[in-house]
Structure formats: structure tokens, C-alpha cells
Amino acid sequence: MGEAPTVRVTLSRPAFKALLQRGIGIPDGTGTSVREFLQRTLGIDPAYVEEQLQTVFLDGHPVDDFDRARVRPGAVLALSGAMPGLAGATMRRGGYYARMREGITHAGAHGTDGSAEEGVVIVKLFNRTLADLAETLAKRPLLVPGDALDGPGTEAEVDGWVLVAVTLA
Amino acid sequence: MDTILRIDVGAAGGPKATPTPVGDYAGLGGRGLTSAIVATEVPADAHPLGPENKLVIAPGLLSGTAASMSGRISVGCKSPLTGGIKEANAGGQAGQLLARLGYAAIVLEGARQGDDLYVVRISKDGVTITADPSVRRATNYQLMDKFLGEYDKTGAMIAIGTAGEMGYGNSTVSITDMEGRPTRHAGRGGVGAVMGSKGIKAILIDAKGAKSRKPADPEAFKAASKAWVEGLEKHPVTGEGLPAYGTNVLTNVINEAGGLPTRNFATGQFEGASKISGETQAELEVARGGSATHGCHRGCIIQCSGTFVNKDGRYVTKQPEYETVWAHGANCGIDDLDVIAELDRLDDDYGLDTIEMGATIAVAMEAGVAKFGDGQAAIELVREVGKGTPLGRILGSGTATTARVYGIEHAPCVKGQAMPAYDPRAVKGIGVTYATSPMGADHTAGYAVATNILKVGGDVDPLKAEGQAELSKNLQIATAAVDATGMCLFIAFAVLDQPDTFQALVDLLNAYYGWNLDAAGVAAYGSKILAFERDFNQRAGFTSADDRLPRYFKREPLAPHNVTFDVSDAELDSVFG
Numbered sequence A: 001m002g003e004a005p006t007v008r009v010t011l012s013r014p015a016f017k018a019l020l021q022r023g024i025g026i027p028d029g030t031g032t033s034v035r036e037f038l039q040r041t042l043g044i045d046p047a048y049v050e051e052q053l054q055t056v057f058l059d060g061h062p063v064d065d066f067d068r069a070r071v072r073p074g075a076v077l078a079l080s081g082a083m084p085g086l087a088g089a090t091m092r093r094g095g096y097y098a099r100m101r102e103g104i105t106h107a108g109a110h111g112t113d114g115s116a117e118e119g120v121v122i123v124k125l126f127n128r129t130l131a132d133l134a135e136t137l138a139k140r141p142l143l144v145p146g147d148a149l150d151g152p153g154t155e156a157e158v159d160g161w162v163l164v165a166v167t168l169a
Numbered sequence B: 001m002d003t004i005l006r007i008d009v010g011a012a013g014g015p016k017a018t019p020t021p022v023g024d025y026a027g028l029g030g031r032g033l034t035s036a037i038v039a040t041e042v043p044a045d046a047h048p049l050g051p052e053n054k055l056v057i058a059p060g061l062l063s064g065t066a067a068s069m070s071g072r073i074s075v076g077c078k079s080p081l082t083g084g085i086k087e088a089n090a091g092g093q094a095g096q097l098l099a100r101l102g103y104a105a106i107v108l109e110g111a112r113q114g115d116d117l118y119v120v121r122i123s124k125d126g127v128t129i130t131a132d133p134s135v136r137r138a139t140n141y142q143l144m145d146k147f148l149g150e151y152d153k154t155g156a157m158i159a160i161g162t163a164g165e166m167g168y169g170n171s172t173v174s175i176t177d178m179e180g181r182p183t184r185h186a187g188r189g190g191v192g193a194v195m196g197s198k199g200i201k202a203i204l205i206d207a208k209g210a211k212s213r214k215p216a217d218p219e220a221f222k223a224a225s226k227a228w229v230e231g232l233e234k235h236p237v238t239g240e241g242l243p244a245y246g247t248n249v250l251t252n253v254i255n256e257a258g259g260l261p262t263r264n265f266a267t268g269q270f271e272g273a274s275k276i277s278g279e280t281q282a283e284l285e286v287a288r289g290g291s292a293t294h295g296c297h298r299g300c301i302i303q304c305s306g307t308f309v310n311k312d313g314r315y316v317t318k319q320p321e322y323e324t325v326w327a328h329g330a331n332c333g334i335d336d337l338d339v340i341a342e343l344d345r346l347d348d349d350y351g352l353d354t355i356e357m358g359a360t361i362a363v364a365m366e367a368g369v370a371k372f373g374d375g376q377a378a379i380e381l382v383r384e385v386g387k388g389t390p391l392g393r394i395l396g397s398g399t400a401t402t403a404r405v406y407g408i409e410h411a412p413c414v415k416g417q418a419m420p421a422y423d424p425r426a427v428k429g430i431g432v433t434y435a436t437s438p439m440g441a442d443h444t445a446g447y448a449v450a451t452n453i454l455k456v457g458g459d460v461d462p463l464k465a466e467g468q469a470e471l472s473k474n475l476q477i478a479t480a481a482v483d484a485t486g487m488c489l490f491i492a493f494a495v496l497d498q499p500d501t502f503q504a505l506v507d508l509l510n511a512y513y514g515w516n517l518d519a520a521g522v523a524a525y526g527s528k529i530l531a532f533e534r535d536f537n538q539r540a541g542f543t544s545a546d547d548r549l550p551r552y553f554k555r556e557p558l559a560p561h562n563v564t565f566d567v568s569d570a571e572l573d574s575v576f577g
């Protein structure tokens, strides 16, 4: 992704949430663990990461261990709260069924060796995280798909993405 | 709840209702009771639409009590769709009201005489049954318009639309909701056709004067009830997730996991998922003046439902559930919530199972009858089904029949019933349940889906085959037990997650019935129900060869994870082996 000017866009909350469900690009933060990415790059409160992000997918694979799973360029990270089903039960760290996950890890299986690399990470927000984190994400520069913007954005498109500063209407 | 109301539709002079004691069936409720009666009284080789089959409608063990979430009702018979035993489960008002009137079940039985259609009226003063020519070919909403004045405030209606009347393999028994609308359906397996075969079009329940059922130990019941509600309210899924977004909250998540069957199970991700997700749906409903949080019966505190209105703010249907949004959406390549809501409304009106109907349309689309993504064509196809045109009758016979008629291998069915909204290649645990459940491919038969997608029970990798049999078995047992209580299955989230909430449920049963059930007793109860069901199916000719997924799920990899269903036959057989 080359240099691109930041385009100012004003979006309604529903329009921004629709974008967040589809996925927005974060232009930095690759090569870190999922936890570092969530806390440092995205600026999500560590307590929220720990308590509310109960369902997280990295490239479509459910993540168990935020510290071991690493974020590579081009990765897609999807964040969700507790979901219907047996779900939340053992997903919740420290919960009653946590012991059923002991010794099992999916971390490291999907990711990189941890060396810093440049690239874009696609982040998707679902359900409660949409309500909780939309404002946080709106505070930082984001890449949005060019086809999601009408008008001025399209000229600033690089590789299908437009770097935007979002104002929520 | 110590009475079974038996309606002999073959009695001289027209159907005759006889209250009988529960007798040997005492202590059974919901699915436990429907499966026990069917397994005991219906010859396994009966034709599903013949005189020997029976339709059993049973509230759960706790229905009609003051316990929250206890209003579910079970409808059982030999299934016209699968040829095996069937229990289809619905919400709505009827379960609570029948239980308060003292009925453990209604059994429709015998050989219909002539072709009159009858309306049954049940109140505390007794039962009347009258022939009513005006209900012929009435849809569920037309029945509502006709009878709402009768059952409105203190009652409910149980009915069949045109699908049940025409004997379709895809036909539901509808149950009215709190507003009196026919939006809740015992959907799976063609139970509506069995009601139609008995010539009963509608059952109107008037519970005026009927009181809440009284527990054996009122104090203990009150305490358990309090713990029960607290447990449900504090859990993040039952307390927040479901009320805010409904079950359709799963669309984005299952899609992300690559398990959302798309275009007749061709791939596991749908590019239009975010347009039809629960998040988008809730936003739209609220913006238009509908509602995203609503219960299907009084006493539900989770309230996973809602009200879908059109652009002008006019009621279209209840909030389409995840299974419906998937079946008519991703599985047909349709990404328009208004189209999906219209299809949901038509399904409810004709009395069609949305899962079976969506899966059937997708097969028809693969066969070239319509194009994937063509919402208007899908609406027209469902109208054909409702009208009973020759094409409509083929589609109304279900997914497997439609695939056979059009010469399509890709019929995503087990025991003749279409799979719901989780691709078994990405979520192998639910594939095991699809394969081995006595009901045919059924998502409510065991909650392996969540186990896999969300990594509960961490030693089961959703993309690996091993260890799924044990998990599936335990979940099927637990599910059968919950289905007997009359509790909505969505309580499973809180019950399995929070031991004290599970205990509160056991305490409710014990306090109500004066039992001494423990966790092992609950498991034994669930096992007993499954034993009834498997025994019936065996006698009906089912073998382990029927406990399989269609072979193409083993052969054709599913994108994006490129996985196949590789659970061995031996492991499938070990579930109940």
C-alpha cells in the first residue's frame, strides 16, 4: 500500500457500523500478538479485551490464546461477544469449563513468527463489539473499501482502499 | 396436567373428545410424552398420513407454572418427511394455556371419516368440535382474522395452513404468539400434514378462569424460580446478546468461521452476510419503528424475537430467526432482508418450515428453476407451494424429493430432512448430530454447533474428526431432557455455562413434582427419551446406514477452509453404539 492522502468522511452511525461488519483496514500493527494488536494498535481497554471479547476469529479460525496467536499482514481479525450455544461456556477464560481447554492451543497455528512486518490488517466488529468499539475505532485513521464511499474517496483509492478520518454524525 | 385429551376423528357422528388419565405416561412431558406415546401406540410401519398414525401435542413438564421460559410445546408423530419418529417444538402461547387447563397432551387419532374440516374448541368448561366449511384452504393469517376475536385475550390457536391441508412433507403446525399471530411453528418433519390427515384445521384454546399450576412445594419453587431468573439475566448471551440481536446474531459469526452454507452448501461464506446479519436486521427494525426485542410467549425473559415492519412501518412478520435468514438468504444467495421477511411471512401463512423451504428453493436454484440471488423468483416459488400448483406440490414435498425430481445429487438431507444453517464440514460436531439424531438433520437435537464454532469443550477442534461422537451423544441427551421440560432451548446457554442455573432448573422440577432428581437423573431422563425414539426408528426400518451424511460432504471440500466431513462411519455408529 503506497502513500495516500487521508480523506475526511462524515458517516452516520448505522453506515459506520455497516462498514465495520464488512471489515475496515488498519494500516499498522502487524507482527504483534492478537492481544497487543487489540490493546495497543486499536486502543481497546485491556479489561474489555479480557472480559468482553469472548469470540475472536483470526482468518476464520477461532482464537483461544490472544498472546500466542499473531497478526500477519493481510490477516482478518473478527471480534464478537459471547454467542448463543454452549459457546460462552468454555470460551470465557476463568469460567467453569475453562479446564476443558487446558493444553489445547490454536495460537501460533495461524499467524507469523512475530517479526515486525508492514501491511494492513482487516478488522471486523460483530454484535456487542459494534456498539462498544465503534467510537474507539472512529478516532484513528482507517482504510475503508473504495466501493463503500460515494464521491471524493474514490480518487484517493490505493489498491482498492481509501485512508479516511471518520467523523460520526 | 393429569389428563390426556384424546380426539378420535373416526368416531360415529364426527370427531369425539375423551379426557383420559395420563396413566403410565405420568411424569413425562413435552418431547418425552410425545415420543413415548408415538413409540408405544403408533405401529412403526404405519403410513404417516394413514389412520394408524397419531398427532400428539404436549406442553412441557413446567409449562403453565410460574417458571420463566416454560411455554414451549412439542408436537410429535411419525413424520411424513422422514418416515421416522418426529418431535417438532414451538413457542407461542398454547403450551402454557393447555397446561393450565390441565392437559398433559392432546392426541389426534383414528381414521378420518369424509372430508369435512373441523375446528376444536377447548376451555375449562369442556371441548366442542364442529365441522366448518369456511376454513377450507384458509391460510394461517386468514384463520387468525376469522378467530382472533375468540382466542384473543386469554387464548391461543393451534392450526395448519394450506400446506398441512394438502399433506405436504413440508408442513407445520402453527401456534399463535402473544399478539395472537400465527408466527410460531412446530416446523420440522411435516407435522402439519398429519394434523391435516386427521381433518382438524384449528384448535382454539380459551384459558379464561384457568389458574397457574401449583407446585408440590411452593416455597422451594419460589426460591428456585428466583435463582432461575437471576441466572438467565446475568448470563451475557441470555441477558444481552439474544435480546439485542435475536438468534440472527449468529450470521456474522458462523460466516466468519466459514460454516454458513451458501448457495445450496456450495461454499461456507456468503459475501452478503453483513447485509442480512442480526446486527443489520436489528438496526433496520428499530429505525422503521418495529422492535428488535420481543418474546414469543408471556413469561419469556430472554426475548430473542422482534417485529419486522416494512418501509412504511407496517407489520410484515415476526423478526426472522437465524435459520430463516440463512435458509432464504445465504443459502439462496439472497442478501435483501425485505425479501427474506416476505418469504418468512409466506412460510408462516401457508404453514411451511422455513429451513426446509429455503433448502428446497436452493436445490431448485441449482437445478436452474430460478437463479441464485433472485428474491422475486423465490417469492413466486413459495406462492406456487401455497397454491398447490404441480410445481408447488413438488417443492412442498421437501428438499430430498425436489432434488430427486430434478436429478440433483446435492440434496443436503439426512433421513429425508434438510440440514439447517451450519455446514457439517466446517462444524463436524453438528454433522455428527445431523447424522445420528433420530429426527433427521436437526440443529436443535444437540448443541454441538456452539461447542465447535465457539470452542466450548476445548478438546474438540471444529475442523478435526476425533472426539465428536461422545460430545454429540451427551448433547443430544441434554437436549432431549430440556425439550421435555417445556423450557426454551435457549436457556441451554445459561444452564450449561453456570452450574447454579442448571441446579435451579433441577430444583424447579423437584419442587414442582416433589421429585429428587439430580444431574444423573436428568441425563437418564434424556436417555430414556432417545431410547424411545431410536427404538421406533429401528422398528420403522432405519439402520446405521441411515445415520450418515450424503456422500458428497465427504468428497467435496468446503471453502474457505477446504474441509470435508471426515468423521468415520465407525465413530458415527459409536454415538449410540
Ligand code: SF4
Pocket (backbone or CB within 6 Å): B069, B091, B092, B294, B295, B296, B297, B300, B301, B302, B303, B304, B305, B488, B489, B490
Ligand atoms: S428466547 Fe426466543 S424462542 Fe425462546 S421463548 Fe423467548 S422469544 Fe421464544
